Amino acid sequence: MVVASNGSSPLVYSNGTKVPQSTLSSDSVVNVEKGDPMIFSPYWEKMNDECTVVIKAQELMSYVCDENSLCFYMLPQMRDAILRIHNVVGNAVTKDNYIVLGTGSSQLYHAALYALSPSQPPNHPINVVAAAPYYSEYPDATEVLQSRLFKWSGDANTYNKNEPYIELVTSPNNPDGAMRTPVVKSKAQGKIIYDLAYYWPQFTPITHQLNHDLMLFTLSKSTGHAGSRIGWAIVKDIEVAKNMIKFMRLSSVGVSRESQIRATKLLEVICDSYQNLKSIKSELFFSHSKRLMKERWEKFKGVIEQSNVFTLVKNPIAYCNFTKETSESYPAFAWLKSAEGIKDGEKYLEKFNICTRGGERFGVDAKYVRISMISTDGEFNELLRRLLKVKRG
């Protein structure tokens, strides 16, 4: 619970703690539209000593990292670190599967569409669908080059064509944090891309060690290092893996080695700390980040409850095999529904200088808005301050 201020007295939460003072002028815009994972930055500041990487002029010059590997541009130690983090967290099965590295999971999304589309296209491109609300970038990313191999076909819930399709299953879902399974009921042949960017313990209980045909992960949301542009796919079928790698070769001749060195180091330090191989000065990464997410969600829910403008769905609760406790999900985004009479949530919040992403971008009604829960502390606190002023007149 948060008690709003009157006039110039400071804002206080109901437990007496003050809402931190604003560092932004009131006419500046608080941007919580994007999903920049800056919430984890202070943690990594404390880890600077353990995680520093040093790269010399002569290192990592070749196009080829491992000529004996299908994924010739992936450093062997990068592959090992990916296998190890999944083994530590228990969120995905890697045994007998192939790892395909990408410039973030965005590039792997294209690689996966390429690899899953029929190589001899029929009259129609394969339909690509996702249950609404779906990740807002999927339609544009799918359509950018107007491929004859695949096309964006909208909401998976209403897909009823008797034609082959690819269903995107984002779980936990962006924007609403829901745990998802495929929804298409068509009898036609379907393939599934699991986008598991948020299937990490800080965001959601790890309920299963997933073992799907094609699963996408990204460093951006697992450790918060979005700038590194490191993503990876776990792929069962060697032909699919080969075609994804072919796409990666034609698209960018692989992935930055410097990012791979850094991502390897970050993942190794996390794994070492959980496997008690090295003591670290800070709290363990997933415990720390889950605590941060929980704290933000509690404050946020307090603010929204006070408002008579927006409602939130309840976050799922489940037993987490990783933390060995039952807990709520703390999604990277909050998904708000505007009250009756407010047609456009994004426009409504613009009046309070809060920049969000409206529901129509996610394939649903403009009543909905998505708000980032993983921005900087400064932005998040300012968001709370402004949301406290959001009251229907």
Place this chain on the structure above:
Amino acid sequence: MVVASNGSSPLVYSNGTKVPQSTLSSDSVVNVEKGDPMIFSPYWEKMNDECTVVIKAQELMSYVCDENSLCFYMLPQMRDAILRIHNVVGNAVTKDNYIVLGTGSSQLYHAALYALSPSQPPNHPINVVAAAPYYSEYPDATEVLQSRLFKWSGDANTYNKNEPYIELVTSPNNPDGAMRTPVVKSKAQGKIIYDLAYYWPQFTPITHQLNHDLMLFTLSKSTGHAGSRIGWAIVKDIEVAKNMIKFMRLSSVGVSRESQIRATKLLEVICDSYQNLKSIKSELFFSHSKRLMKERWEKFKGVIEQSNVFTLVKNPIAYCNFTKETSESYPAFAWLKSAEGIKDGEKYLEKFNICTRGGERFGVDAKYVRISMISTDGEFNELLRRLLKVKRG
């Protein structure tokens, strides 16, 4: 001139120096098919102290590097280093142009096709052409997603449709090192992508400060750091630049920050050394690498002259505004033509365990083969040893 050995006596060049002893067994394959720029690696080994980069855990985490810049994912210091190297070398005009960063120039090639294609496609996709022999990856890279926006239409020399087109001008050309200008004679509206990957002083005299609408460069061939996947486009039209950046956002949300930090350091060290800002222990980069290329070409030409199997075209000679001397080009690839009676140069060389790339991949006759001149010293010397044995029976 090289004198071939008889039996087990060592191979010697005509000036008396020995061809280095082989480190490979005679039945292993020498791979000079790819263009991995490992020739520059020993130089950078000597520069390890000056060029080391250190990246801490907290650095470079955000999706955004510079929110005030069109190219939001490019570090300001990366941009400055790109402007500076072109200023030092004098190979391209950057003033009043936009810089778009890519994951190597491969990704920028796709970004450029996207940006130059009509946004409202007519009945036909725009034709993409390049004068044969053209870079062997262009057809596959153009066709990979079977776009409705553009299509590969082959040799620019024979293009005579009255339809809009995009001409790729690679200069110096890959595979044959020729200095190129557009060749399409069609009266239809044409746009040009200049692929200037090899327009650096070690490969060719810098004759002009080029100032075309869209020019592509890459770190892979300028400094030899292919593993970093850093390329950049210099673009005149802001709308084209914006569309390329839109493609980069949808394709991979930008470019690795770690690679940017490293590329910046490497380019800065080169610029500092030329601008006498810091003395370096080693020779200057472009002088050193031009000397290496020249030495290799002289040895290589000696070997080919002795053979009655292959011929080479003369490399162009011109005054270089950068080195202030008239000199030959020393292309990154040798482009060999087989003698009468040899139909397939690639197959012919396979018998000597030399792996090359045949002419058909470049849109011409199989009589031609491309050979990398920028492999490791070990591979290059082994290539010479084996070519000495190539004699028609």
